[in-house]
Amino acid sequence: MTTMTETSARFREFKMPDVGEGLTEAEILKWFVQPGDTVTDGQVVCEVETAKAAVELPIPFDGVVHELRFPEGTTVDVGQVIIAIDVAPGSGDAPAPAAAPAQEPVEPADAGDGDAPKGRTPVLVGYGVAESSTKRRPRKGVSAAPEAAAVAAAVQAELNGQAAPAASPAPASAPAVPAQAGAPDGGRPLAKPPVRKLAKDLGIDLATVVPTGRDGVITREDVHAAAAPAATAPVAAPAPSQAAPEAPEAAVASGSARETRIPVKGVRKAIAQAMVGSAFTAPHVTEFVTVDVTRTMKLVAELKEDKEMAGVRVNPLLIIAKALLVAIKRNPEVNAAWDEANQEIVQKHYVNLGIAAATPRGLIVPNIKDAHDKTLPQLAAALGELVTTARDGKTSPATMAGGTVTITNVGVFGVDTGTPILNPGESAILAVGAIKLQPWVHKGKVKPRQVTTLALSFDHRLVDGELGSKVLADVAAILEQPKRLITWA
Template identity: 60%
Template sequence: MSDLKQFRLPDVGEGLTEAEIVSWKVQPGDAIKVNDVLVEIETAKSLVELPSPFAGTVADLLVAEGDTVLVGAPIIAVETGTGAVAAAAGEAEPDAGTTEPAPSSEPASPAAGGRQAVLVGYGPLTTSGKRRARKQAGSSSGGAAAVSHEALNQAFATAPEEPDPDVPAGDDVEDAVSATPEEAVPATPAAPAPADGNRPLAKPPVRKLAKDLGVDLAEVTPTGPQGVITRSDVEAFAGGGAEAAPVSAPERTSGAPAERETRVPVKGVRKMTAQAMVGSAFSAPHVTEWVTLDATRTMRFVDRLRVHREFTGVKVSPLLVAAKAVCLAVRRTPEVNATWDEQAQEIVLKRYVNLGIAAATPRGLVVPNVKDADQLSLRELAGALGELTATAREGKAQPADMAGGSFTITNVGVFGVDAGTPILNPGESAILCMGAIRRQPWVHAGKVKPRWVTTLAVSFDHRVVDGAQGSQFLADVAAILEDPGAALLH
């Protein structure tokens, strides 16, 4: 006897209220065991894989990839019980002969009003959860462009007109945005649409493929059984197999705003970033100061570290030197490593440095941090920054990686930008902005010479940090970058 269970979207331990379905790892008819990965979701902070609390057979996927659903809303139905498990086992092994029914691995049902301790936050809602309405056909991803750059700590561009083989140039950065155009549906469909006017029939993996290729499923002619659109249908349409797509363009009115504008849903990391930046900008009085310095000795120091046997296997860049300089300068100006407690009307000075590195990823801006960075040696800090970079690049930074930061470095030098006025990360009192390092004329030893020059900027919360303190901190960081040898070799 099988029983139909619904798995509800849990709170994955972040206190969040909604998440986007990124990709399903199972399909209807699949046999699953307890802790098998069902789906990958994107919250406002990270990508998370959800395991199954049930054993049985997938009956239905209740939401499609790309949907945003509230915590507590049902997302998948699973047939449980010995009958469902045995049937699934029989489908998986048709030639195995008689198979004993597998025992049900379904966890014990919680008491009324209780919560099932399979996933954090899983259980019945006290309020009714409503899923956001899915956008109608015609909303498709416009061919997501990959945002690629090398490690964050390898991020300073040299001037192309004066290349120096001994000093590595900055990374090439391909800055692109994955947009989701909201286009009006033509009055006359370019390709056959479902006769009943409902959403085109396609499995979630096929829908994701169509989304990635920028294909509108309403324009694809289905060839599968019962009018289901298959993977080959989507691929053929994307490759020019259907002639309807190019015909639809002339039918649009060129001056209509709907075809001249793109609306991108604000969700996930972008939504969280927007809320955090607005809150920071309008609650903390920002002050920004700049200093331009000769970083030639830093570049030479980086070159020496790269060939040093102790640094074999780790990335070494000017960002590493700046990160260590921040940890050292904080000792003399602890106010830049503090928090303003509005409720208690106190300034909380922190005796540790959780150093955040702002990272532009395909999912948006994230700021993972190196815990207790001030306690690490230069070699250990280089390794920690490398791991942080790899995690951010893969989009796998977890909430714990981004929690508890006390100071942030943002590196606009990767884009060839000289400086900026960064906004404070909420809960912090200062942020350092690093610009590109370029060959420029500089007066050195009484003569004008080509030197490696960069600009640093620091923004700070004027409630916590006075002008003199902010200036002292920035001057200390600049002094270390101008002559890093003595300060960083201990």
């Protein structure tokens, strides 16, 4: 989709692009530029987090940053303008972003395609309200002009990441506005966009929050107070000139709080939605097998000394991945997907092998494209690159799309096994437990052997018990006798 618009010959706007497959929103994690900075075509201006990964966005033209439309931490819909660039600096004074009218607090608006709607003026975010032929009657005893200037200045300061200016004293004839819950004059509660977002993340209805800000504006402290446990004693809001530092929005809790609330968004939100959808859509069946992998562990040790494997990481997961690929080759019907719309089973003649990876942003499942065609050294190199990229948070959405089967290694956490949930759109997932030295009957005698437990979950709509059992048995047989990698491949 088009990600930039021309507002004039001088100013151009860059929209939030669809950086994945069908993603609808992304959170701005960090701005790498500020207004007044010079940028060049291809320069990364910000990092955003989608439901799948963190992605850096380059600007597609040269110029000087005129305006950042959203602060860090804001979730922006795909297609909304996020930055304006002055592509002809020095040709005249650039107009300053206009403040929003006081009657309507600024909200992130839907992205336009360049020109402002008729009767509206550009503001820090989107466009202001349309001009009306009638004038709104000011509140009784309150001057409308100072109120508008105060709220507009506060909104602009908040979006620029600056402290709100101290409010000027009200005229002597203006009575104090009482703090009361709900919207003023029966309208919408007054609050700045970051405060509205905070309330949304915490599940707080602004209509129930008691405002303490000037002219009935709800502050961050008001939202935090509403979210605090009932047992917590209310704390008087500090004066504007002595405002306390704002609490981070990522985790909200006081020193004496018994709970911490963490907004669900980004990768964590996507994981939750995907797992719920998978668990309640595909009928899961899980089978288990415990296997002696002593010979596999010896093979791993030998491969580490092999010159052909120099420079790549060799571990048990590599042999397990190869064993699963061979099992799929012997039982190709397992590598399929269920097409609900057409009521068809889609057989895949390729294997995009997913590897579940725990990252600071949550669980992600990047996959190795066409893993079935790779040699053992190539597979080892691909696994190493996949894991490193995932831990650095640089996995691209394309790498996580199109998987067919997945491996999840819960053994690295010391867990024996589990019942894994299918990655949406895939037919099977193999869980690998911890490899431990255990007493095992070997050649008629009880001996200490390296043992692990495998668990295979599969979609029972397209994989029946016999097929699932064959796949799991083949993987176990290869790990018990790794020479089958040669005889069965």
